[in-house]
Amino acid sequence: MSNAFGKGHKLHLIDGSAFIFRAYHALPPLTRKSDGLPIGAVAGFCNMLWKYVQDSKGDMAPTHVAVIFDHSAKTFRSDLYADYKANRPPPPEDLVPQFPLTREATKAFNIACIELENFEADDIIATLACQAREAGGEAVIISSDKDLMQLVGDGVTMLDPIKNKEIGPEEVEEKFGVGPDRVVDIQALAGDSVDNVPGAPGIGIKTAALLINEYGDLETLLARADEIKQPKRRQTLIDFADQIRVSKQLVQLDCETPLDFTLETLELRDPEPETLLGFLTEMEFRTLTNRVAEKFEVEAPSVPDTPAAPQGEAAAGPDWPEIDRDGYETVATEDALDSWIARIAEAGAVAIDTETTGLNEMTADLVGISLCVEAGSACYIPVGHVSGGGDLFGSGAKSDGQLDMDLVLGKLKPLLEDAAILKIGQNIKYDWKILARLGIRMTPIEDTMLLSYALSAGDGGHGMDALSERVLGHTTMPIKDLIGSGKSQIGFEQVEIAKATPYAAEDAEVTWRLWQMLRPQLSPNRVTTAYETLERPMVPVLADMEMAGIKVDPEHLARMSNVFAQKMAGLEDEIHELAGQKFNVGSPKQLGEILFDKMGLAGGKQGKTGAYSTSADVLEDLAAEGHDLPARVLDWRGMSKLKSTYTDALQTHVNADTGRVHTSYSITGAQTGRLASTDPNLQNIPIRTEEGRRIREAFIATPGHRLVALDYSQIELRILAHVADIPALKQAFRDGIDIHAMTASQMFGVPIEGMDPMIRRQAKAINFGVIYGISGFGLSRNLRIPRAEAQAFIDTYFERFPEIRAYMDKTVEDAKRDGFVRTIFGRRIMTPGINTKGPAAGGARRAAINAPIQGAAADIIRRAMIRMPAAIRDLPAKMLLQVHDELVFEVEDKAVDDLVDAARGVMEGAAEPAVKLSVPLVVDAGTGESWAAAH
DNA sequence: GCTATCACG
């Protein structure tokens, strides 16, 4: 640096946060074309910076410049006054991801970018302005924020960047009625509703100015308050003197902010064309890129329409140290905890993992929390370990060396709920629920499992171990080493803390590293929108549904179990008699031997294992030939299935505390975007047979409530009509015609009126089959018609609706070329087997054809679910279940109609505004005291 | 831990 900052130097201090918000509100919600990343505020910010750079050449030219940002919501002022800025709403959702980009933009312009933990931008600006003045130079604050006006004075002016108007002492006096040196007194008295500075009730700027001008300054005024003539005003100043003094502290900017750089480092530098153009191109700002290139007299880099998407995982990670399991810290003192919290606040992001006593989020208790803020630095905070030991009874007592759980949670809660601090987890819905049960609602969140899913659904698992292996090349410590497996398995609470720390902290560090690796891949792979709109927002929505659970009547189930048991016993006797011997009816192996060896019925062996197939298909054929035994076995199997999987198992899933059943939804369970329900699976409760359907009678509403079930009508066929652009199908849906009858009419040339139900049934089978990548063989088996006939149907179908063949061919072609297919909402599904030869190829092709359709339907109901909480917020209703095209709610009797209206509205409009479907979405609704009745 | 079977959309 040439010489010290001083006389003749001019420092420009740009209020970066103000720039961002102005840019955000000034522009429509632009998104980056290639991936839909919200980019409006960044675009406006860059335009403003560019304009600033151009304008500040001549007379106005600064010698030094910096852009100053707010770092996080929490500052030292929150300690003075807990409610400081508490009224301020969180920034808009689509603005949050743009904050880091504005920092990058500033650096790309080669301008110093400054922020500091625990200090507001205003304090940094104040400190730098003071330093500039003391050094004998000048400072110009580029902002119109009234809170900064107290700084105006000798050597410090402000510049309103909108009006391009200088703000000097006169302008300040015009606004506050006093000179800059008394501005804080005015603000202390008048308060500020936006920042939640209390001030003195009933006193505004006008009155404050009057008082200060009369008494000289605030302290004098407060000391002589009893002299004030107006009784009410006098009393207010006496009663609220303390509050006014606190207010003054809140508005008084701090000129002593600890900064670790000198003014000289802020010396003006010209932007480097390559860096700046690189950034602008990456953001895909075409106009500004061209403008900047023109100015620099270089060729504008082209902004590609669709940037090349690097496939697969990143080749090499950052320059990280090896993972060192033995280097982790066990947090056992308050000081240590405080120091981690401070580091996290500074970093603005933390990877978090919870250890618990079990795997069920509704019953497991917290045992410890691990945190990681950077590679090589993670900790474990044990809070629930017990001294176990070999003794069966253990001591059960909390073991030494642990902080109190309430204390830890109390300290972590503000951080975990801080909108400015990102919480990163692997399958964070688990941790979210554990913490939610302890009164903490984490936000904002990121999930490495969901990142991986958005990037590469269909190509490998998304569990921590698989990801660590694939993305980081690191093998994680097996949990078995700690808790054992099988019968001798223990709970994590019984693991020695010294052994728990390496395992738990490693998980947090692996999560952190995965996030560092995966998050930057969203944009080049064009799945940012899918992740942000279809994956990440599902976490709190599903967590709330799962925690709500659904009421189940165990007695109803128990009665059914008894009935099934009796019927099964009767059938078993009959079967044994028909077989001429006793055997285990539930053993396919034994049954096969009875049927095919002993009784000598026709029916071949089945592939690999060499065992006979006794599947329903085979047994049905035998029964149709008039054999009684297979028919009885089919009946028995039906009963057995219902009893073991439903009436028996479901009872064990009723939560003792809530009396309800709490399923768990896996967001990444299906490759297409569908959810998967486990423990128990509530997405396959019987409905197709009368006996099975009665199981749904056990799912009930609490007294005074109803269950409401809403389901999309024919959603996949509608999506097919839209994406394959099939005029006949689209028109039929618009006209509300029976779609299967229409298909039959088109195929067989029969009128829709008075159609033979058999004909319609065949058309229906084809309509469904086509979504799955139909074959003559499959259809013939489904409809039990000769294969040639089935093939003829399919041929006719494609003749009538040629667009479907075109769509299928194009989809397969896309999959072969790209290695993936996409839904109309941007979800990406990898198609790994698509280019292989051999028998597997057919399956991969059909999966590729089906995925964009099933996936788009999944996207639509996800969008509906994400919007639902806000839409039904004012109703006494809860969303409980999702069954692929159906949502189940529980609502107070009186609000049933309102709920149906609200939920149907959300569901039918769920595709918009992202996609304007060319067919309507139709939602059917049913209500009742049980799930059976709601259908 | 794998296979066969069958419940759902």
Next chain:
DNA sequence: GACGTACGTGATAGCC
């Protein structure tokens, strides 16, 4: 011309 044959799931029981 042969091959395998409708998409996506999860739970249970039997068996090794």
